[in-house]
Amino acid sequence: MDFNDTPSEAAYRAKARAWLDANAERKTAKKDSLPALSLTEALERARTWQRTKAEGGFACITWPKEYGGQGGSSLDNVVYSQEESNYLVPGGFYAIGLGMCLPTVLAWGTDAHKERYVAPAVRGDEIWCQLFSEPAGGSDVAGLRTRAEKDGDEWVINGQKVWTSGAHYCDYGIVVVRTDPNVPKHKGLTMFIIDMKAPGVEVRPIKQMSGESEFNEVFFTDVRIPDSDRLGEPGQGWKVALTTLMNERLAVGGGGGADWEELLGLAQEAEMEQTLATANSAVRERIADWYVQTQGLKYTRFRTLTALSKGQTPGPESSISKIVSATKMQELGSFAMDLQGQHGIVRDREISPNAAVFQNQWMGGAGYRIAGGTDEILRNIVAERVLGMPQDIRVDKDKPFSEMPAGK
Amino acid sequence: MNFDFSDDQKMLKEQVNKFLTDKCGMDVARRILDGDEPYAKEVWQGLVDMGLMGIAIPEEFGGLGLGALELCVVAEELGRVAAPVPFSTSVYIATEAMKLAGTDEQKKTWLPKLAAGEVIGTLAMSEGPQAAGPRSVEVSFSGGKLNGTKIPVPDGSAADFAIVLANTGGKGDKALSFVLVDLTAKGVTREDVKTIDPTRPHATISFDNVDAELMGEEGNGWAYTQEVFDAAAVWMAFEQIGGTEASMWMARDYALERYAFGRLIGSYQAIKHKIADMYVKLELARSNAYFGAMMLNDKGAELPQAAAAARISATEAYRYAAQENVQVHGGIGYTWEADTQFFYRRSKLLALALGSSIEWKDKLVARLEARNAA
Structure with a gap:
């Protein structure tokens, strides 16, 4: 039992490190993030880095070579990501496209789709978004109502999507819509590739509870999509969407924010009425609990990597990650605010401890528990797929979608 | 990355699982719960036959000299069937304490017998309804004599020897020492105590001027x-x-x-x-x-x-x-x-x-x- 690389992992790591040394700046204690830029400048910086990676042979490592990937293993990919995390490189803009959308195109697209779309995405020339959630379809995505009607060689789309990250700067998206309301809900869906610059597509930012705007609403008014941009058969959209959602569980990583270490640091400086906060047993207990959770998740990832390293399919244990980390993010933020006394209400990076990270993660955690599968949906998934328990009784499974009550 | 047990260790796990599934179903735990036996002797013997008590005991003392990992896989299987045997008491605790603090003489006397499962050892720590520690332990050892009462002692009635956490008069954390005592010695009285889990018996053990010996350094208990x-x-x-x-x-x-x-x-x-x-x-x-x-x-x-x-x-x-x-x-x-x-x-x-x-x-x-x- 050890954490050592196999010889081939070590060789790949050395290669990745050498390339990163030549092409990026290593993080230091003083400088561990890139400077903030305007959206346009940040996009350009990310685009340049993606192109550099593609040219250097480190973009989309697991994808087939013929479409611009490297034909590498999942473990190569992990090793590269581990190394890359030590360098100052831009991230974010490509995660959804390359993490979720293009894998769906690779799985369901025609040869023509793959030739047209995959390589430009790998090079960073085109950015993608995912258009699934709707006001009427959140956890129950298949309850979506955006409709598409066939008109000759084209489909005409009308409706609305919501929670679309990056829609305002994306070139393409994958969109799942209802093409047949007269069959049960899962059977009437179809997936398309959509040009986000097409006439009739309108993007409006959503202002979140946190005050930030990281997502959008996207409205479609008579948007025309050629039938040739369909992914899978008409009516097969749910199956196609599942491919994307499986990748989502891999792509949605940690929610970020502070952890037990920052909390301990805060407690070591916080005076309470009688004692320093670290002498308070309630404080100590919470620090211990979150330490144990964080370590548990870390070593769960190591178990998954071990399976990959041995060429096995990882077990279902990785499914616990978001269930644990989202609540931890929210509650740890809240508890650290408690330690700050009334000053805990101050959310100002200039004067709040740790640049207001605790206030921010208390806010953000409320969203992270919902995004990419709510706590409740994730528990259903564990119960059904890991523990073999039955699905809930579905009253909407066999009835035509058009006959289902809609509610608000 | 190799954060997993080896194939050999997994095979051992499988073997232990097979034995316990076969010989230590819930009916065995129930027999101990309802009856008067201190533990399931036939299960203990089966574990002895597989050499499991001596896994982490060096070969020079009659063990298998393997590392800590083999014991982990055995422990998981024992837990799975809630095995009614004094394994944790004797193997994870008493044996380790002996390996850590025992003199050569003490090790030579006890480790081969522990490895063979011929004796059961225990660690006597608690004395009352609070966490045991340097400030609370009153059982004392001086002039070669042990005095006082420990409760509850895991497998106290079945054990052959105890390592007793006793006060030897030092200051602060140095107040306590390990003291080795033969539980068949004169002046030892033992009585089972009623607990939440009768499948793993515990006892009250009283020491009245019992001959005992220091184990390891004084004050290091x-x-x-x-x-x-x-x-x-x-x-x-x-x-x-x-x-x-x-x-x-x-x-x-x-x-x-x-x-x-x-x-x-x-x-x-x-x-x-x-x-x-x-x-x-x-x-x-x-x-x-x-x-x-x-x-x-x-x-x-x-x-x-x-x-x-x-x-x-x-x-x-x-x-x-x-x-x-x-x-x-x-x-x-x-x-x-x-x-x-x-x-x-x-x-x-x-x-x-x-x-x-x-x-x-x-x-x-x-x-x-x-x-x-x-």
Whole structure:
């Protein structure tokens, strides 16, 4: 039992490190993030880095070579990501496209789709978004109502999507819509590739509870999509969407924010009425609990990597990650605010401890528990797929979608 | 990355699983619960035949001289069947204490017998309803004589010798020493005490001017205890994981056969989410225990934190799984006939065996503070 690389992992790591040394700046204690830029400048910086990676042979490592990937293993990919995390490189803009959308195109697209779309995405020339959630379809995505009607060689789309990250700067998206309301809900869906610059597509930012705007609403008014941009058969959209959602569980990583270490640091400086906060047993207990959770998740990832390293399919244990980390993010933020006394209400990076990270993660955690599968949906998934328990009784499974009550 | 047990270790696990499934079903735990036997001797003998008591004992003392990892896989299987045998007491604790603090003479006397399963050792620590430690232990050792009362002592009636945490008059943490005593000696009286888990008996042991001998350095008893407990916490975490997993599947299986309101109770989210939470806690515990195992085996610098994390995590997982397993079963789960009780009892017994989570969490944060200061 050890954490050592196999010889081939070590060789790949050395290669990745050498390339990163030549092409990026290593993080230091003083400088561990890139400077903030305007959206346009940040996009350009990310685009340049993606192109550099593609040219250097480190973009989309697991994808087939013929479409611009490297034909590498999942473990190569992990090793590269581990190394890359030590360098100052831009991230974010490509995660959804390359993490979720293009894998769906690779799985369901025609040869023509793959030739047209995959390589430009790998090079960073085109950015993608995912258009699934709707006001009427959140956890129950298949309850979506955006409709598409066939008109000759084209489909005409009308409706609305919501929670679309990056829609305002994306070139393409994958969109799942209802093409047949007269069959049960899962059977009437179809997936398309959509040009986000097409006439009739309108993007409006959503202002979140946190005050930030990281997502959008996207409205479609008579948007025309050629039938040739369909992914899978008409009516097969749910199956196609599942491919994307499986990748989502891999792509949605940690929610970020502070952890037990920052909390301990805060407690070591916080005076309470009688004692320093670290002498308070309630404080100590919470620090211990979150330490144990964080370590548990870390070593769960190591178990998954071990399976990959041995060429096995990882077990279902990785499914616990978001269930644990989202609540931890929210509650740890809240508890650290408690330690700050009334000053805990101050959310100002200039004067709040740790640049207001605790206030921010208390806010953000409320969203992270919902995004990419709510706590409740994730528990259903564990119960059904890991523990073999039955699905809930579905009253909407066999009835035509058009006959289902809609509610608000 | 090779964060897993080896094929040989997995094979050993399989072997132990096969033996216990065959010879140590719930009927055996029930026989001990309902009867007067101190433990299931035929199961103990079977474990002896497989050489398991001596796994981590050096070959020069008659053991197999293997590392800590083999004992982890055995522990998990013992936990899975809530085995009614004094394995944790004698192997994870007494044997380790002997290896750590025993003189050559003491080791030569006891380790070969421990390895052969001919004797059972125990560690006598607690004296009353509070956490035992340098400030509370009153059993005293001076002039070669041991005096006072320990309660509860794990497997106190079945054990052949005890390592007694006794006051030897030093200051502060140096107040305590390990004292080795033959439990058949004159002046020892033992009586079983009524506990929450009769499948793992405990006793009151009184010492009245009993001849005994120092084990290890005088004044080092508390430090030894911490070191022994760090190792035992890892092995016991695996035992707790075995019990957690058994409880989880028992709850799942029942949820797949019991109907209420016209449908399987396993189709209700209130039940599904409960069992999903058992799984989440189980996997966190398993991952923490793996790291504890690795640190224990490598004698790694992070063992103190890793052992505490393994213990806290596994204690929480077993607590939740065992108590909610009863809940999923409903009324039938609260009857004497149901097997849910074995895990409910055992989960709390193990949670307290090396000190409660209150103590371990406090200890963990102290260790993290020390690390941050360094």
